[in-house]
Amino acid sequence: MADNQAIIQINGLTKKYGEKAAVNQLNLSVARGEVFGLLGPNGAGKTTTTLMLLGLTEPNGGTAFIDGKDCTRNPIEVKRIVGYLPDNVGFYPDMTGRENLRFTGRLNGVGEHELEERIDQLLERVGMTAAADQKTATYSKGMKQRLGIADVLMKDPQVIILDEPTNGIDPEGMHELLLLIRELADKDKRTIMISSHQLYQIQQVCDRVGIFVQGNLIACGRIEELGKQILKDGYYRLEMKAEPEDERLRELIRGVYGVEEIGDGPEGMIIRSNQDIREQISRIVVLNGYKLLHLRQCGQDLDEIYRRYFEKAGQNNGDNRNKKKIRKIMSLGRQDGE
Numbered sequence: 001m002a003d004n005q006a007i008i009q010i011n012g013l014t015k016k017y018g019e020k021a022a023v024n025q026l027n028l029s030v031a032r033g034e035v036f037g038l039l040g041p042n043g044a045g046k047t048t049t050t051l052m053l054l055g056l057t058e059p060n061g062g063t064a065f066i067d068g069k070d071c072t073r074n075p076i077e078v079k080r081i082v083g084y085l086p087d088n089v090g091f092y093p094d095m096t097g098r099e100n101l102r103f104t105g106r107l108n109g110v111g112e113h114e115l116e117e118r119i120d121q122l123l124e125r126v127g128m129t130a131a132a133d134q135k136t137a138t139y140s141k142g143m144k145q146r147l148g149i150a151d152v153l154m155k156d157p158q159v160i161i162l163d164e165p166t167n168g169i170d171p172e173g174m175h176e177l178l179l180l181i182r183e184l185a186d187k188d189k190r191t192i193m194i195s196s197h198q199l200y201q202i203q204q205v206c207d208r209v210g211i212f213v214q215g216n217l218i219a220c221g222r223i224e225e226l227g228k229q230i231l232k233d234g235y236y237r238l239e240m241k242a243e244p245e246d247e248r249l250r251e252l253i254r255g256v257y258g259v260e261e262i263g264d265g266p267e268g269m270i271i272r273s274n275q276d277i278r279e280q281i282s283r284i285v286v287l288n289g290y291k292l293l294h295l296r297q298c299g300q301d302l303d304e305i306y307r308r309y310f311e312k313a314g315q316n317n318g319d320n321r322n323k324k325k326i327r328k329i330m331s332l333g334r335q336d337g338e
């Protein structure tokens, strides 16, 4: 990706709380029309990064630009082109979906003559026309999320930051939401940044992902590239099912050169090794009279990649004060979804 295509450009961005760096020397560019996933466990620094991008907290070092605008020096200009959707969207519960959108439209200076048409188009786009005149207190989580996207689109942002957009949504709602996110990037050429723990969904919708651990971006790229990288680093996982799965079989497998660890997974045995041992394993299983039912090399999906990077980083030291701060400022004082 050429840098001149980047709409988000972050260089050496650092935020410290006391001695501790919540975000440490972050370098990242995100292209126009790209869907980028920001992944990491609680406390990794995702929300702090979002805060800095929205100009809601000042970095201790480095720069962040969105569409050439300095997020620290020109937060108002940045807010004009960036939409933020919190994980728990808040709306005025006693107002209908349509009324909530009208409120946002007026606040964002949408002229009265185009407001109603715009509201209708957005409701249609997010599939909420039928429920538009119900009070939002009656909405499900997925409906609120869809109305939240319409709300964000009201100001026609070039960049949309979504915080855990798929949390608590049923499979069908999820599918629709992912399609909509893709469409916002592919058709409208908006840039989407998704902060999430939900790897499976992220995998389906993101062009690239960045993995954060303790304030550091430790891996960044297309999912296939990261998958190849971990294989190059000598991290292989095989999933195998054979019958009978007895102690002798485990002993035989333990004896294969390269095997580092054997565990149990939902689909059978999980074998960790430092090289590709598929051939040796299938041979040893069959030659010793076992029936090989299933053998699969894991390692190319995001779950695997994430596991690899987080194996040793099982920390969970997040707190929610940053998220609350963003919600309060960006939701224009409406009721919080919590």
Ligand SMILES: Nc1ncnc2c1ncn2[C@@H]1O[C@H](COP(=O)(O)OP(=O)(O)OP(=O)(O)O)[C@@H](O)[C@H]1O
Binding pocket: 017, 021, 022, 040, 041, 042, 043, 044, 045, 046, 047, 048, 049, 317, 318, 319, 320, 321, 322, 323
């Ligand atoms: N206002 C603050 N004062 C002190 N430390 C803070 C503050 N806000 C965040 N931190 C710390 O900075 C680190 C990064 O927090 P951040 O909220 O950015 O993580 P996160 O990746 O968004 O986590 P989560 O997924 O739980 O939202 C954590 O260690 C957190 O405790």
